[in-house]
Amino acid sequence: MTIQRWKLTIEYDGRPFSGWQRQEVGIPSVQAALEEALYKFCQQRITLYVAGRTDAGVHARGQVAHFDLDYGDRPLTAYDLAKALNAHLRGVPVVVLQAEAVAADFHARFMAVNKLYTYRVLCRAAPTTYDRGLIWQIWRRLDVPAMQAGAVYLLGHHDFTTFRDSECQAKSPFKTLDRLDLEMLPYDGCGGIEIRFHVEGRSFLHHQVRNMVGTLALVGEGKWQPQDMQKALVACDRTKGGPTAPPDGLSLVRIDYP
Secondary structure (H helix, E strand, O other): OOEEEEEEEEEEOOOOOOEOOOOOOOOOOHHHHHHHHHHHHHOOOOOOEEOOOOEOOOEEEEEEEEEEEEOOOOOOOHHHHHHHHHHHOOOOOEEEEEEEEEOOOOOOOOOOOEEEEEEEEEEOOOOOOOOEOOEEEEOOOOOHHHHHHHHHHHOEEEEOHHHOOOOOOOOOOEEEEEEEEEEEEEOOOOOOEEEEEEEEEOOOOOOHHHHHHHHHHHHHOOOOOOOHHHHHHHHOOHHHOOOOOOHHHEEEEEEEOO
């Protein structure tokens, strides 16, 4: 028996799925789609282990997962594996960007040292069209410098209970936020503005990024002052934070390994 561990870098549109994690039969998930493609490729029931489970409607440009494959003595290149899986994923908004043969002790989740998420917000009066489901639309301009000033209070190692979903299963609410930057871009040439939140850290609580963005939007709307972000953080109380931003604008962009 020859077992090879493979690392996959994956891109997907999260709109049709219940999230990454496999659910009951009949409920679509990214994991189920990929595991079905693996079965069609090698007729083996294989479990994928992922770096970070994404919620329903959340997208990925650089998700990472690993699995073990017994392919016997037959040759199999990384290119051919990715090509075969993508052939079996046709019609599903999931693609394997890259396959890599890795050491037997590689683990997509436990060896990850950094994750980059990007959250997109569109500020304009006209409804969105081709980015519908891929961006959160707010119908008025937001004060980006004020939001950036508020974001500074969240950097570092903190108890993020205020920005944690009530059903979060993490053992501890303490996380380290290494980056929370805002980028403002012209969207359509007619005054529409796109704001991108770039968020980095080793790991995150359930809904942490979406709760931080939703709360910072209150600052952008002038309903909160930047320093109110610090008050919310130290309260360690979810009811003291702002709303949860919708999943539409969130993408897992990159995962770093040693």
